[in-house]
Structures are given as C-alpha cells and as structure tokens.
Amino acid sequence: xxxxxDINSTPEHAINASDQPTTVRPVMQPDNPYASxxxxxxxxxxxxxxxxxxxxYNRSGPRYTSYPTALEFSSIxxxxxxxxxxxxEAHAPLSLYFHIPFCRxxxxxxxxxxxxxxxxxxxxxxxxxxxxxIKHKRGLLTPPEDGKKPxxxxxxxxxxxxTFLQDNELIQLWEFLQTQFEFxxxxxxxxxxxxxxxxxxxxxxxxLRTLGFNRVSxxxxxxxxxxxIAVNRVHSAELIENVLNEARELxxxxxxxxxxxxxxxxxPETFDKTIRRIIEMSPDRLSVFNYAHLPERFxxxxxxxxxxxxxxxDKFTMLGNTINTLTEAGYQYIGIDHFAKPDDELxxxxxEGKLHRNFQGYTIMGDCDLLGFGVSSISxxxxxxxxxxxxxxxxxxxxxxxxxxxxxxxxxxxxxxxxKTSIKDRLREYVIMNLLCHDYMDFRDINQxxxxxxxxxxxxxxxxxxxxxxxxxIDMDAAGIRVLPRGRLLGRNVAMVFxxxxxxxxxxxxxxxx
Numbered sequence: 001x002x003x004x005x006d007i008n009s010t011p012e013h014a015i016n017a018s019d020q021p022t023t024v025r026p027v028m029q030p031d032n033p034y035a036s037x038x039x040x041x042x043x044x045x046x047x048x049x050x051x052x053x054x055x056x057y058n059r060s061g062p063r064y065t066s067y068p069t070a071l072e073f074s075s076i077x078x079x080x081x082x083x084x085x086x087x088x089e090a091h092a093p094l095s096l097y098f099h100i101p102f103c104r105x106x107x108x109x110x111x112x113x114x115x116x117x118x119x120x121x122x123x124x125x126x127x128x129x130x131x132x133x134i135k136h137k138r139g140l141l142t143p144p145e146d147g148k149k150p151x152x153x154x155x156x157x158x159x160x161x162x163t164f165l166q167d168n169e170l171i172q173l174w175e176f177l178q179t180q181f182e183f184x185x186x187x188x189x190x191x192x193x194x195x196x197x198x199x200x201x202x203x204x205x206x207x208l209r210t211l212g213f214n215r216v217s218x219x220x221x222x223x224x225x226x227x228x229i230a231v232n233r234v235h236s237a238e239l240i241e242n243v244l245n246e247a248r249e250l251x252x253x254x255x256x257x258x259x260x261x262x263x264x265x266x267x268p269e270t271f272d273k274t275i276r277r278i279i280e281m282s283p284d285r286l287s288v289f290n291y292a293h294l295p296e297r298f299x300x301x302x303x304x305x306x307x308x309x310x311x312x313x314d315k316f317t318m319l320g321n322t323i324n325t326l327t328e329a330g331y332q333y334i335g336i337d338h339f340a341k342p343d344d345e346l347x348x349x350x351x352e353g354k355l356h357r358n359f360q361g362y363t364i365m366g367d368c369d370l371l372g373f374g375v376s377s378i379s380x381x382x383x384x385x386x387x388x389x390x391x392x393x394x395x396x397x398x399x400x401x402x403x404x405x406x407x408x409x410x411x412x413x414x415x416x417x418x419x420k421t422s423i424k425d426r427l428r429e430y431v432i433m434n435l436l437c438h439d440y441m442d443f444r445d446i447n448q449x450x451x452x453x454x455x456x457x458x459x460x461x462x463x464x465x466x467x468x469x470x471x472x473x474i475d476m477d478a479a480g481i482r483v484l485p486r487g488r489l490l491g492r493n494v495a496m497v498f499x500x501x502x503x504x505x506x507x508x509x510x511x512x513x514x
Contacts, residue, residue: 021423021424021426021427021450021451021452021457032352032353032354033353033440033442033444033445033480034353034354034434034437034438034440034442034445035351035352035353035354036350036351036352036353036438046327046333046485046488047323047327047333047485047488047489048485048486048488048489049319049320049323049324049489050486051316051320053471053473053486053487053490054316054489054490055316056471057468057473057490057493059493061492061493061495061496061502062492062496062499062502063336063492064336064357064432064433064436064492064495065357065358065359065360065361066358066359066378066380066389066419066429067421067425067428067429067432067433067499068389068419068421068425068501069501070378070389070391070419071501072419072501073389073391073417073418073419074417074418074419075416075417075418076390076415076416076417076418077418078411079411080418081390081413081414081415081418082140082411082413084381084388084390085137085140085141085381086140086141086142087142087383088141088142088369088381088383089369089382089383090141090142090143090144090145090150091144091145092367092368092369092382093151093152093153093365093367093368093369094150094151094152094153094154094181094368094369094370094371095152095153095154095155095156095358095360095363095365095368095369095370095371096152096154096155096156096177096181096370096371096373097155097156097158097359097360097370097371097372097373097377097378097379098130098155098156098157098158098162098173098372098373098374098377099158099159099160099372099373099374099375099376099377100126100157100158100159100160100161100162100164100165100374101114101115101126101159101160101374101375101376101396102114102115102116102117102126102159102160102161102164103115103116103117103159103160103161103164103196104116104117104161104164104196104199105198105232105233106232106300107221107231107232107233107300108230108231108232108300108301108303108304109221109231109260109263109291109300109301109304110298110300110301111292111294111297111298111300111301112159112160114159114160115160115396124166124169126374126396127165127169127172127173129374129399129400129403130173130373130374131173131176132403132406132407133373133374133403133414134176134177134180134373135180136403136406136410136413136414137371137373138150138180138181148182149180149181149182150181150182151181151182151183151184152177152181152182152183152184152189153184153188153189153190153365153367153368154189154190154191154360154363154365154368155177155183155189155190155191155192156191156192156193156360157192157193157194158194158360159194161194161195161196161199162193162194162195163193163195163196163199163200163204164199166201167201167203167204167207170204170207170208170211171207171211174211174212183212186212186213186214187214189212189214190214190215190345190363190364190365191212191213191214191215192213192214192215192216192217192254193208193213193215193216193217194216194217194219195216195217195218195219195243196219197218197219197220197235197239197240197243198235198239200243205243205246205247205250206250209247209250209251209252213252214251214252214253214254215252215253215254215255215256216247216252216255216256217255217256217257217258217287218240218243218244218255218256218257218258218283219233219258220235220240220257220258220259220278221233221258221259221260221263222259222260222263222266222270222271222274223237223240223273223274223277223278224265224266224270224271224273224274226265226270227263227264227265227266227270230263230264230265230304230308231263231264231304232303237277240257240278240281241281244257244281244283245281253284253345254284254285254344254345254346255283255284255285256283256284256285256286256287257278257281257283257285257286257287258286258287258289259274259275259278259286259287259288259289260288260289260290260291261288261289261290261291261315261318261319261322262290262291262292262293262309262310262315262318263291263309263310264304264305264308264309265308266310266314266318267310267314268314268317268318268321271318271321271322272318272321272322272325275321275322275325275326276325279325279326279329284340284341284344285338285339285340285341285344285346286326286331286338286339286340287337287338287339287361288322288326288337288338288339289337290315290319290337293306293309319489323489326339327339330342332344332347332350333488334346334347334350334355334362335362335436335437335439335488335491336362336436336491336492338361338362345364346362346364349364350437350438353438354366355437355438356433356437357433357436357437358370358380359372359378359380362437369381369382372390372391372392373392374392374399375392375393375394375395375396375399376391376392376393376394376399377391377392378390378391378392379391379415386420386421386422386423386425386426387420387421387425387426388418388419388420388421389418389419389421390415390417390418391415391416391417391418392414392415392416393414393416398416399414402414402416423450424500426450427446427450427452428498428499428500430446430449430450431446431458431495431498432495432498432499435481435483435491435494435495435498436491436492436495439482439483439488439491440480440481440482440483441454441480441481441482442479442480443455443478443479443480444479444480445480455478458498461497461498462476462481464497465481465494465497468487468493468494471486471487472484472486472487473486473487473490473493473494474487474494481494
C-alpha cells in the first residue's frame with residue numbers, strides 16, 4: 001500500500017467528524033473491496049505467531065458476535081418486540097436459531113447456562129414451548145408480497161445438546177417448521193446442528209440428513225484420556241472418527257470439530273497429538289477455542305483444580321503449534337479461533353469478500369435477519385436505519401411462564417432484553433465486522449455506504465492505531481487499514497479501537513486472546 005496516512009492531519013474538504021452518517025447508497029457500487037486479491041490458499045496471508053507481540057497486546061476484549069455486544073442489553077419496553085416483528089422487512093430472508101439447553105452430562109469447562117438431566121420428558125415439554133413460540137412470532141411477521149411464507153436460508157440448532165431431543169421429536173419440530181416457513185433447497189441453504197458424539201442413536205445422523213440438515217458440528221475438545229477425565233467428557237478417538245465418517249458418507253456438506261486448549265493436564269505435546277489425529281480425520285472446519293478459567297462466574301468450572309491447568313507459556317506454545325500445524329495441513333485461518341479447508345464455503349466466502357459474523361459466529365448468510373427461539377436465544381432484526389438485538393429470558397422457568405402467559409395475552413412476548421442500534425452503531429459494526437472477517441477497512445467503501453469521510457470521522461481511532469502500525473500489525477494508507485499477517489491473531493484488538501462502548505466496567509467480562 002502506498003501514500004501513507006498522516007494520523008495527525010485532517011484531510012481537506014472533509015466533513016465534521018461529529019456529522020451523522022447516513023445509509024444513502026450511491027447509484028453504482030464499486031467492486032467488492034473485501035474480496036481477496038491474493039488468490040488461492042497458497043497465497044492467502046497466513047497468521048504469524050509472534051509470542052512477544054501477543055504478550056504485548058494480549059488484553060481482554062469481546063468476540064464481537066454483535067455490535068454493540070450483549071453487555072449493552074436493557075429491559076425491553078412492553079409491546080416493542082411485537083412492533084419489531086410486525087415492521088420487519090418482509091422480503092429479507094431469515095436465519096433461524098433454536099436453543100436446546102439440555103445435556104446428559106456436565107462438562108466441567110462449560111461456561112453456558114445448561115440443564116443437566118437424563119429425563120427426555122423435560123425436552124418433550126420444552127418442545128411444546130418452542131412450537132408455541134414459533135407460532136406466536138410467525139403470526140406477527142408480514143408475509144412477502146408474493147403471498148408465500150417467509151423465506152429461510154439458514155437454520156441452526158445449538159445448546160446444550162440439540163440431539164438430546166429424540167429422533168421423533170426432531171422430525172416433529174422440522175415438519176412443523178415446514179408449515180410456517182419456506183426453506184431453500186438443502187443444496188442452497190445452510191442447515192446445521194451441534195451434536196455430542198456420545199449422545200447419538202444409531203439412526204440420528206440418518207434422520208438429520210433425511211430431514212435436510214447439511215452441516216454438523218462435533219464437540220470433541222480433546223482426545224487425551226487424562227484431560228477428558230479431568231473435564232468429565234470421556235470418549236474415544238474411534239467414536240469421533242466413526243461419527244465423522246458416517247456424516248461424510250451420508251453427504252453432509254460440511255463437518256466441524258470443536259477443540260479447546262488450556263484444559264487441565266494438557267501439554268503442548270498431548271494437544272499436538274490431538275490436533276494431528278483430528279487432521280487425519282479431515283474435518284472441513286475446526287474451531288479451536290481458548291479455555292478461560294472463571295470459576296467465580298461459572299459453577300461447573302469449580303470442579304477443575306487450578307494447579308492442573310497449563311501455564312500461560314504452555315498455552316502460547318499450544319496456540320502457536322496449532323496454527324502452524326493446521327496451516328501446514330492446508331487449512332485456511334478464518335479468524336477468532338476458526339479454520340476451514342480452502343474449498344469450504346466459509347473459506348470461499350472470505351476470499352470473495354462475502355463473509356459475515358453474527359451470534360452464530362462466522363456465516364455466509366449475512367443478508368438474513370436472525371430469529372432466535374428458546375430460553376436465552378437471541379434475535380437480530382435490521383431495517384434501513386437501525387437494528388434490534390433481542391434476548392429471551394435465560395431462566396427456563398421464566399421463559400416457560402412468558403410463553404404460557406402469551407396463550408391468554410398475545411401482547412406478552414418472550415424477549416426480556418433489547419438493544420436498539422443507531423446509525424452510528426451500524427457504521428462501527430460494519431467497520432468491526434469487516435476487520436474481523438476480511439482483515440480490511442476500505443475508506444472509499446465506507447464513505448459511499450455511510451456518507452462520511454472515514455479518515456476524518458475516525459481520526460482519533462486512526463491515531464490510536466499508530467503503535468500497531470509501528471509494530472507491523474496493520475498497514476494504513478489513504479485507501480484504508482489492512483491487518484497484516486503479524487496482526488491477524490490480534491484482529492480483535494484492532495477492532496476494539498473502534499468500539500465506543502468498551503470501557504473498564506466490562507473488562508472482567510471478556511476473554512483474552514489466550
């Protein structure tokens with residue numbers, strides 16, 4: 001990049017930085033500035049692991065599955081969720097999320113609000129509440145002009161353990177959804193589910209594939225038995241491989257494996273064995289998360305002895321080895337813990353500048369409104385000038401009470417928290433998500449989309465990035481800001497500079513890079 005930006009200067013003919021951005025669009029849109037010009041994976045910039053640099057910038061920050069983050073929730077006024085759903089742009093496609101909070105086993109590393117039970121009757125009761133919520137919300141949506149049902153392009157079952165639902169319950173829920181929504185054919189849509197390989201019937205994967213699910217995510221975490229015992233999640237490598245192979249034979253388009261580094265009794269050597277064994281199984285995607293030990297916040301983690309945790313130095317080594325091993329094996333680093341094969345839709349979308357990020361993580365369906373169903377689920381609904389983030393109650397009984405109350409009084413809705421974003425929020429969200437998805441902030445693109453002069457508007461943020469530029473984490477010039485290979489693992493740190501809500505009151509709520 002040429003023509004360096006003087007971070008202390010103000011461009012001529014620039015609008016005032018306090019001016020409101022707009023959403024006025026130009027008549028002609030330029031070529032996608034976020035599409036990679038680097039070609040195939042062989043020339044894609046790979047993350048550079050530099051322990052000294054990571055140490056320097058390794059501070060807590062959000063994972064930015066939304067902006068503003070969920071920490072900005074406030075109580076929702078009565079009637080607002082109804083108005084939001086009724087005013088939703090009918091032509092906008094939908095992404096549906098279903099939260100199944102049940103697990104049969106307590107994993108000690110868990111940082112989620114899960115319900116441990118072996119009684120399927122609990123899930124059966126929950127299914128009835130889910131269906132009631134779907135009916136209620138669906139009835140408020142304005143149908144598309146063609147009179148068809150609202151179009152769904154993406155669906156995800158998360159939890160908990162979604163396959164806690166029995167096969168017949170999964171069929172019942174899926175068939176009900178077909179009566180409420182229009183789904184893209186499975187070769188065009190993205191329909192995924194998280195599974196615990198230990199909790200599958202002999203027919204579950206076949207049932208899921210027959211219904212139309214085309215992507216699965218397997219919770220593995222580690223293959224070392226000592227580590228598994230310490231976190232109360234024991235399974236064999238053979239079980240994982242068998243499930244993965246069956247999913248591949250059934251024609252699932254993409255298979256993800258979740259791993260965690262930083263667990264008790266892990267060493268760089270044992271975790272390297274896990275990584276290499278998983279590579280042999282050849283999943284399409286991997287999510288390699290950093291374990292954050294916060295027993296004061298998460299009760300389950302109190303079962304883990306702090307003395308059994310790896311040292312920060314060992315965690316650095318695990319991270320570095322993992323990045324090097326996966327990239328050498330041909331996986332593309334997507335960002336924030338995620339890797340994918342170069343022909344996976346996620347990697348292709350990143351190279352084409354079409355990758356997005358929301359509460360479901362990295363996604364290829366960024367044009368969708370997200371509708372969440374179930375306890376603690378989150379929805380994201382946008383219009384031209386603002387967007388809303390809504391959250392259902394996190395307590396199962398309160399969630400059920402709200403659904404029961406709505407049967408007699410339809411003005412009662414399940415959401416209890418809300419964030420209404422401003423156009424300024426939308427601007428900063430756009431910047432943050434492009435930095436995290438595409439390692440780039442294009443000034444001309446932002447100017448055209450939001451009617452501002454980006455350099456002037458963000459002059460204070462640009463000045464704050466000066467040290468990162470000196471450390472070669474980023475490159476800034478008159479065209480924009482690009483995250484360099486040396487800075488890719490610290491993309492969150494770059495994004496945090498543009499976060500107006502980030503302050504000291506939230507620092508203890510976030511995780512570090514490692």
